[in-house]
Amino acid sequence: MGAIPVTSRGGSPEDGGGAFAREFARASANRSWLRRASGAVLRRLGRTWSHLRGARPQGFGCEAALDWLLRSRSVEECLTRPGQLEALRAATAAIAAAEELGQFEAARCWQEGMLVGETSSSGGQSRAGEIRETAGLTAPARRNARNRDSCRLALAAMESYRSGDEERCADADRMVRQLASRQADDGRIEPAARRRGGGQGGSTAAAVEATAMFLLAAVAQVRCRLWDADHDFPASIVDGDGRVRAVIEWVERLCVDSGRPKHGPPSIVDLGCGAGRYLRQLRRALPDAKLTGIDACQRALAGLPADVERRQGNLLRLPAETGEFDAAMCVEALEHALAPRYAVAEVCRVVRPGGSVLLLDKQLTSQPLSEHQPWERWFRPEEVALWLAEHCQDVRSSPVAHGGNGAATGLFYCWTARRRAR
Numbered sequence: 001m002g003a004i005p006v007t008s009r010g011g012s013p014e015d016g017g018g019a020f021a022r023e024f025a026r027a028s029a030n031r032s033w034l035r036r037a038s039g040a041v042l043r044r045l046g047r048t049w050s051h052l053r054g055a056r057p058q059g060f061g062c063e064a065a066l067d068w069l070l071r072s073r074s075v076e077e078c079l080t081r082p083g084q085l086e087a088l089r090a091a092t093a094a095i096a097a098a099e100e101l102g103q104f105e106a107a108r109c110w111q112e113g114m115l116v117g118e119t120s121s122s123g124g125q126s127r128a129g130e131i132r133e134t135a136g137l138t139a140p141a142r143r144n145a146r147n148r149d150s151c152r153l154a155l156a157a158m159e160s161y162r163s164g165d166e167e168r169c170a171d172a173d174r175m176v177r178q179l180a181s182r183q184a185d186d187g188r189i190e191p192a193a194r195r196r197g198g199g200q201g202g203s204t205a206a207a208v209e210a211t212a213m214f215l216l217a218a219v220a221q222v223r224c225r226l227w228d229a230d231h232d233f234p235a236s237i238v239d240g241d242g243r244v245r246a247v248i249e250w251v252e253r254l255c256v257d258s259g260r261p262k263h264g265p266p267s268i269v270d271l272g273c274g275a276g277r278y279l280r281q282l283r284r285a286l287p288d289a290k291l292t293g294i295d296a297c298q299r300a301l302a303g304l305p306a307d308v309e310r311r312q313g314n315l316l317r318l319p320a321e322t323g324e325f326d327a328a329m330c331v332e333a334l335e336h337a338l339a340p341r342y343a344v345a346e347v348c349r350v351v352r353p354g355g356s357v358l359l360l361d362k363q364l365t366s367q368p369l370s371e372h373q374p375w376e377r378w379f380r381p382e383e384v385a386l387w388l389a390e391h392c393q394d395v396r397s398s399p400v401a402h403g404g405n406g407a408a409t410g411l412f413y414c415w416t417a418r419r420r421a422r
Contacts, residue, residue: 272333
């Protein structure tokens with residue numbers, strides 16, 4: 001009997017040597033699927049355990065940290081000690097965090113306080129120059145004092161996110177989680193890991209700097225994982241989806257009872273618009289409307305229809321004038337805002353008095369058993385209604401169906417409101 005020619009990995013000439021290769025690829029795919037499935041199960045079990053023991057998700061920590069910086073007056077306390085480099089470094093970090101999160105008024109006040117302290121301290125302008133040189137946020141080598149490891153951890157995370165390397169970014173995710181685990185009940189981030197049996201450590205300035213650096217690291221995480229990531233943004237959504245119906249019904253009410261002047265088409269902005277799947281639906285419903293899409297991701301904006309104005313920005317720093325639009329909608333984007341209560345205020349700011357606001361997002365009770373990004377925060381219906389009530393009237397909320405579900409499952413909620421006159 002003649003010898004059978006040997007091909008790749010022992011396959012016969014009839015199948016081109018691919019039988020073994022196909023079996024190997026199938027087995028590898030199965031193993032890969034098992035690894036992914038087991039990883040997803042373990043992550044879900046971890047989230048469930050954290051939920052049962054009452055742990056606060058990372059997505060809640062950023063707003064609490066920002067609240068502490070703005071309301072505790074700890075930054076102002078640092079500014080009363082202009083001669084202390086630690087205090088000025090903490091104030092510098094707080095100013096940077098406030099600007100990143102859209103709190104420009106607080107940042108301006110702190111900046112003015114720091115400038116007054118610089119010029120009034122001994123040494124005058126030479127001292128101010130020394131402060132600016134040594135208070136930079138990119139100088140981890142200078143951070144060699146006790147209780148500085150939270151700041152070093154945040155700096156390392158930011159540097160890893162800037163690298164774009166996936167392995168380093170995964171390490172940075174763990175660093176941010178570690179920082180979030182150091183959050184005290186009042187929102188501050190402990191300057192160092194708490195020792196067993198110990199209380200809060202470090203000075204007020206150290207806590208201010210650690211808290212501000214945590215916020216800057218969280219911003220870097222969202223920028224790396226969401227804004228600059230290579231995502232595929234859906235450009236369409238089925239007409240029968242309950243979320244589409246909610247948006248169209250809201251627009252129809254807007255045209256009837258929004259108090260908009262009768263002349264001229266309405267101006268509507270989609271905040272966190274992605275590739276414009278809802279804007280396409282709006283264009284079909286309102287052919288003459290002036291539509292604007294705002295998103296933090298430039299790649300997503302490139303997918304918008306040509307007749308939609310596009311602007312780059314995030315929910316905490318919207319590139320729009322106060323009262324510029326007749327209506328604003330924000331669908332499944334509020335969950336990505338690091339400080340959603342402040343984001344709701346910013347959404348309302350860009351709507352004129354008497355204009356309309358629509359928010360549509362996920363409900364908190366579904367979050368513990370769902371896949372989501374670590375910074376995401378889902379919501380209780382009543383808390384979003386309260387945030388809207390600070391700026392609006394006629395606040396309403398209702399569950400919304402999604403996908404092929406004919407009835408609402410409780411995952412999505414829709415809130416609508418009318419902008420109150422100032």
